[in-house]
Amino acid sequence: MKTPATLKFPPLIAALRAEPLTDRRPDTVTGCYISDLLSDVLAHAEPGMLWLTIQTHRNVVSVAATKDVAVVLFTCGRRPEPEIIAEAEKEGIALLTTRLTTYEAAGKLWEAGLRGENGHE
Amino acid sequence: MHPAPAPFWDADAGDARRISVAQVLVYELRVRDAMSKPPITAAPTDSLRVIQELMKSRRISGVPITRADALLGIISIEDIINALDRGYINEPAETHMARNVVTLRDHFSLVRAVAEFDRHEFGRFPVLDGDEHLVGIITRGDITNCLMQHLERRAEEALAQEASLRAARAADEAANRVVVRAHVRTGDYDSAGKISQRMRQVLRDRGVNPEIQRRAAVVAYEAETNIIIHSLGGEIIATIDPDKIVIEAVDTGPGIENVDQAMQEGWSTAGRLPRELGFGAGMGLPNIKRCSDALNITSDSQQGTRLRSEIRIRQTGAAT
Numbered sequence: 001m002k003t004p005a006t007l008k009f010p011p012l013i014a015a016l017r018a019e020p021l022t023d024r025r026p027d028t029v030t031g032c033y034i035s036d037l038l039s040d041v042l043a044h045a046e047p048g049m050l051w052l053t054i055q056t057h058r059n060v061v062s063v064a065a066t067k068d069v070a071v072v073l074f075t076c077g078r079r080p081e082p083e084i085i086a087e088a089e090k091e092g093i094a095l096l097t098t099r100l101t102t103y104e105a106a107g108k109l110w111e112a113g114l115r116g117e118n119g120h121e
Numbered sequence: 122m123h124p125a126p127a128p129f130w131d132a133d134a135g136d137a138r139r140i141s142v143a144q145v146l147v148y149e150l151r152v153r154d155a156m157s158k159p160p161i162t163a164a165p166t167d168s169l170r171v172i173q174e175l176m177k178s179r180r181i182s183g184v185p186i187t188r189a190d191a192l193l194g195i196i197s198i199e200d201i202i203n204a205l206d207r208g209y210i211n212e213p214a215e216t217h218m219a220r221n222v223v224t225l226r227d228h229f230s231l232v233r234a235v236a237e238f239d240r241h242e243f244g245r246f247p248v249l250d251g252d253e254h255l256v257g258i259i260t261r262g263d264i265t266n267c268l269m270q271h272l273e274r275r276a277e278e279a280l281a282q283e284a285s286l287r288a289a290r291a292a293d294e295a296a297n298r299v300v301v302r303a304h305v306r307t308g309d310y311d312s313a314g315k316i317s318q319r320m321r322q323v324l325r326d327r328g329v330n331p332e333i334q335r336r337a338a339v340v341a342y343e344a345e346t347n348i349i350i351h352s353l354g355g356e357i358i359a360t361i362d363p364d365k366i367v368i369e370a371v372d373t374g375p376g377i378e379n380v381d382q383a384m385q386e387g388w389s390t391a392g393r394l395p396r397e398l399g400f401g402a403g404m405g406l407p408n409i410k411r412c413s414d415a416l417n418i419t420s421d422s423q424q425g426t427r428l429r430s431e432i433r434i435r436q437t438g439a440a441t
Contacts, residue, residue: 039402040404042408047331058311059310
């Protein structure tokens with residue numbers, strides 16, 4: 001049984017210099033997945049994870065809800081439309097945005113201790 | 122088993138345009154459906170006396186005069202009264218019948234027949250078919266009777282349908298079954314996930330193991346987006362029983378050219394727009410397969426694609 005990497009929400013925000021878009025504040029995230037392909041996220045994201053993407057349309061919320069993803073981080077300063085934020089609020093998913101690129105954000109998260117090497121099964 | 126589970130939720134419910142059954146019927150029903158047939162006729166050589174007897178015995182007020190199904194004229198009860206009054210009741214019909222009779226065609230709608238009754242002040246119209254043969258006779262009473270009969274039949278059908286729906290719903294309830302179904306429209310990317318979320322709520326309410334909830338949600342979501350991206354439109358039906366979830370996706374085409382190829386990870390025929398939105402990774406069907414306990418896909422260019430995924434609910438499964 002692998003022990004998943006976890007990171008508390010406040011240090012996560014600080015490391016990413018992220019702006020929360022929703023009122024939701026989960027206690028921690030458990031692991032991270034990065035992809036802009038929705039089916040790839042459906043296949044590989046795990047419940048409670050942080051998901052990094054540049055996609056900002058409505059389906060991001062649907063996919064996150066389907067997999068019980070805890071937090072979605074939009075990179076490169078991207079932010080979704082207000083009605084999509086409202087939908088995430090309703091679904092209980094926290095949304096964040098950062099000016100960092102996906103690569104930079106991943107580096108900061110690794111530095112902050114969100115590490116884990118599960119690889120591709 | 123019952124043929125069609127009652128819809129639990131339907132995105133298309135509530136059509137704004139409602140027309141009464143009677144309105145539909147007057148357009149649907151034809152003169153041939155309402156007319157009296159075969160018509161009671163007389164020969165041109167028959168005397169008006171013979172026709173008077175015919176009217177009395179058959180309780181009718183007008184008799185078409187024909188020769189070999191060809192309409193020559195008509196004798197009405199007014200003609201008989203005049204003949205009695207003026208003393209020519211024994212003369213043949215052809216000398217006193219009205220010629221140039223206004224007729225209706227058997228394929229006319231009843232709404233048109235009603236208009237003809239309003240325009241002319243006749244009590245009846247002879248009815249001709251496409252070959253100019255006299256095939257019947259129609260009165261306002263015939264139209265009323267026909268409408269009443271059909272309304273009654275429709276009402277009975279509606280009652281029977283309602284009863285069978287109620288029976289199906291009762292069977293669903295007895296089996297502790299919930300059916301979530303909805304139409305899925307081509308290119309409607311914004312709606313993707315709605316059915317999946319609705320189904321998920323039912324599973325959540327039932328306390329189904331969250332891992333099984335997620336697997337079912339992935340199957341429904343991927344099946345839904347497949348219809349949105351690739352098909353001409355279709356339907357998702359999720360049937361939730363205590364021991365299993367069956368998700369069916371049915372579309373109207375154009376079919377998957379090579380199902381084996383489509384099952385390979387990375388293979389996609391999605392266009393530019395869905396790819397920009399992050400669809401078309403070529404992982405939809407492989408994801409469905411991974412999340413299903415049993416999967417069946419049939420597809421051809423005539424019938425479209427039918428996908429059936431079964432996910433078993435294990436009662437003892439602990440949450441992940």
